[in-house]
Amino acid sequence: MHHLSPLRFFWVILRPRRATMAALLTVLVYASYLASMSADGFDQALSLILLTQLIVASTGYRDRLVRGHFDAILAGRRRREPVALAHAVLSMVPGLVLWLTFGAVQHLVTSHRSIAMMPGGLVTFAYASVVVWALSLRLGRNSGGVLWVFVAFVLAAAGKVHVLREAYGTSSASLMVTTRSIAAALAFPLVMLGNDGYVEPAVLLGVCTAAAVVLLSGIWMIVRFDAPLKDPA
Known part of the structure; x- marks a missing residue:
C-alpha cells in the first residue's frame, strides 16, 4: 500500500462532487456577470x-x-511529507482553476490583463488558500474559511479595514513603513487587489515568505498528527 500515489489517493478523496462542481460553475458565471x-x-x-x-x-x-479514512495511504509509509504536500495541492486546485479561469475570461472580454493574474491577485489567492487550509487541518472541514470570514467581519465592524488600507498604501520609504505594509497585507490580503494588483517587491516577498511558513507548518502538522481511531458515528 505504501506505493500508492498520494496525489491519486487524495484526488479520489478530495475531488469536488458533481454538486460542488455545479456550484463552482455557478459562481464563475455570476462573478463574470458582476465583472461585466x-x-x-x-x-x-x-x-x-x-x-x-x-x-x-x-x-x-x-x-x-x-x-481511518487515510489508513490506505499512511500504512507502512515512513515519510508523510509527500502525503501532506499532496493534500495541500489538491485542497487548493479547484479554487485555483476557478480563479485562473475567471482571470482568463476577463482578459478575453476586456483585452486587459486581469487583476486575478497580477502579482497582487495571485499572492492574495495563494496566501488566503494556504492559511485556511492549515487552520482546517486540526479544526475540521470548512473551519478555516468560517474563521477567516469571522475575522474579516470583526475588522470591518471595528473600522480597521480603512486603517489597514492606508497602512498598505503608504509608499515603501523605510523599513518601518514596509513592515507596516506587510502586516496590513497579512491581516487583510484584499488590500493587495488595489492599485491594479501591483505589489511592492518587498511586500510581495514578505507575504510570500509568510505563506511558505504557513504551508510548512501545515505539512509539519500532518507529519506529526497521530490520533486514536474513532468508531464510525
Whole structure:
C-alpha cells in the first residue's frame, strides 16, 4: 500500500462532487456577470471567488484521520511529507482553476490583463488558500474559511479595514513603513487587489515568505498528527 500515489489517493478523496462542481460553475458565471456590469462589480467578483476558495480549501484532515479514512495511504509509509504536500495541492486546485479561469475570461472580454493574474491577485489567492487550509487541518472541514470570514467581519465592524488600507498604501520609504505594509497585507490580503494588483517587491516577498511558513507548518502538522481511531458515528 505504501506505493500508492498520494496525489491519486487524495484526488479520489478530495475531488469536488458533481454538486460542488455545479456550484463552482455557478459562481464563475455570476462573478463574470458582476465583472461585466462595472468596475466595482469586478472587485465584488474577485471577492466572491476568493470567498468560495476559503470554503473549498478548508478540507480538514484530523477529523478524517481519526476515522481511518487515510489508513490506505499512511500504512507502512515512513515519510508523510509527500502525503501532506499532496493534500495541500489538491485542497487548493479547484479554487485555483476557478480563479485562473475567471482571470482568463476577463482578459478575453476586456483585452486587459486581469487583476486575478497580477502579482497582487495571485499572492492574495495563494496566501488566503494556504492559511485556511492549515487552520482546517486540526479544526475540521470548512473551519478555516468560517474563521477567516469571522475575522474579516470583526475588522470591518471595528473600522480597521480603512486603517489597514492606508497602512498598505503608504509608499515603501523605510523599513518601518514596509513592515507596516506587510502586516496590513497579512491581516487583510484584499488590500493587495488595489492599485491594479501591483505589489511592492518587498511586500510581495514578505507575504510570500509568510505563506511558505504557513504551508510548512501545515505539512509539519500532518507529519506529526497521530490520533486514536474513532468508531464510525
